Amino acid sequence: MKRNPFYQITFETLAMQPHIISQTEKFSISRESFLFKEFSFDFKKPMISDANLFVLCVSGNATIVVNFVEYEVRPNLIVVILPHYIFQVVRQSDDFKIDFLAVGYDFITTISYKQVLAEIVSLVQKQSYFDLGEDGYLEFRNISQLIVSQYKLPQRYRDSIVKSLFDVLVYKMSGWFLENTNQSLDNFQTRQEEVFRNFTSLLFFNFKEHRTVKFYADQLFITPKYLSKVILAFTGKTSMDWINDITVAAAKALIKTSEMTIKEIADELNFPNSSFFGTYFKSKTGMSPLQYRSI
Numbered sequence: 001m002k003r004n005p006f007y008q009i010t011f012e013t014l015a016m017q018p019h020i021i022s023q024t025e026k027f028s029i030s031r032e033s034f035l036f037k038e039f040s041f042d043f044k045k046p047m048i049s050d051a052n053l054f055v056l057c058v059s060g061n062a063t064i065v066v067n068f069v070e071y072e073v074r075p076n077l078i079v080v081i082l083p084h085y086i087f088q089v090v091r092q093s094d095d096f097k098i099d100f101l102a103v104g105y106d107f108i109t110t111i112s113y114k115q116v117l118a119e120i121v122s123l124v125q126k127q128s129y130f131d132l133g134e135d136g137y138l139e140f141r142n143i144s145q146l147i148v149s150q151y152k153l154p155q156r157y158r159d160s161i162v163k164s165l166f167d168v169l170v171y172k173m174s175g176w177f178l179e180n181t182n183q184s185l186d187n188f189q190t191r192q193e194e195v196f197r198n199f200t201s202l203l204f205f206n207f208k209e210h211r212t213v214k215f216y217a218d219q220l221f222i223t224p225k226y227l228s229k230v231i232l233a234f235t236g237k238t239s240m241d242w243i244n245d246i247t248v249a250a251a252k253a254l255i256k257t258s259e260m261t262i263k264e265i266a267d268e269l270n271f272p273n274s275s276f277f278g279t280y281f282k283s284k285t286g287m288s289p290l291q292y293r294s295i
Contacts (some may be wrong), residue, residue, distance in 0.1 A: 007253060009041060009049040014102055016040070021151055024159050026051075026104030027166070029147055033058040036089070036096045043089035045256055046249040051102040053081040054173075056132075056140055060096035064089050066128040067200060068245045069235070073129065076137045078173075080124045084204060086249060099144050103166070116174050123177045125197055130180040136172070143169050195220060195230045199239070207246045208270050213239045248284045251277075255293045262289045 015022035019034040028051075041047065055078065062073045066087045073079060073096075081087050123130075132140060147165045150158050202219055210216070216239065217224040224239075231239045247269065254265045266277035281289050 007041070007045050007047050009047055009051070009053075011051060011102065011104060013041075014051075020100065020102075021148065023151060023155075024107070024162050026107040027162065028100075028102040029144060030098070030100040031148055032145075033097050033099050033141075035094075036060075036062065036092055036098050037094070043087075046086050046088050046253045048084060048086055049081060049102070050083055051104050052083060053079075054101040054103070055079045055081070056099040056137070056144075058097040058099055058141075060093040062089055062092035062096045064129075068237070068242065068249075069128065071129045076132050076134060077129050078132055078140065079129045080120075081128065082121065082124055085128075086204070086246070088249075099141060101144065101169075107163070107166075116170055119174050120170065120177060126193065130177050132176050132180070136176040139172060140169070140176075143172070192230050192234050195222065195227065196234045199227065199231060200242070203242060203246060207243060207250070208268070211243050211247060213243070216243075244284060248281070251281055251289070252285075252292065255289050265289070 011022060011026060011028060014020050014028045017039060019030050019032070019038060020028050021031055022028040036043075057073050057075050057077045057079075059075055061075075064071050064073055064079055064087060066079070066081060067085050070090070071079065143165060147162055147169075150161045150165070153161070198220055199216055202216055206215070213224045213228060217227040220227065228239045231237065231242065235242070237245075251265060251269060254260055254268060255262075258265075260268065262278065263274040266274040269277065271277035271280065278288055281287075281292070285292060287295075
């Protein structure tokens, strides 16, 4: 079985956090706003989650990278991280405080508003953060606290009430996000965006075995030149930049969070040998794998 090169956040690990309520299956919520640095995770390392994460900035600020796109986070902004997205916190102020929600797909399998949820996913695939404005910010916090208050009630009705309140939050988020983007969803399904989403999806599953633009272009039935042109226009980075970024992020995660030798990491990432891997890593980071492990 292949190791996942990114540190994983699961519902089980979230349930161990002191500020998180995880009494409803596949649904976690912060009891109250709390300082982000009080999480036990080291978010400076690349992370990946099996949940839909909603992080509302209450105070302070931070620099967060989601799928290698950098966002500056401040109060009233909400960051949405979909399952299997790669993210890390590059910088955070001492007073960076958040409200937090984590929702699994199992929790929302019976919902009747799949189209609304699909709209939110489409918007999040376009960008991972949204400015709710003061009114949206207050509504999100009020609904969140109303959900938290249900955990004081007997369990008999609690989970149904929690799901109903989350339904309300989903409809509200759809409106806030659409207003924030100031675009209709019909404009989102452009050919460029389709190519971008399919490219990144393929990349996350194949980067260990395939690190050429031609491979991904072939999989998408387009030319390498067209793929490179689309990705550069859509993200400001080349296709090769994306391939290198995810490879280096995976390497950093394995170097820092595992006890694997450099040779084992080179094998895991399908480099010909540890020497080739070391040269590649140093060319991208300015230091050798062992130097990076020691800092």
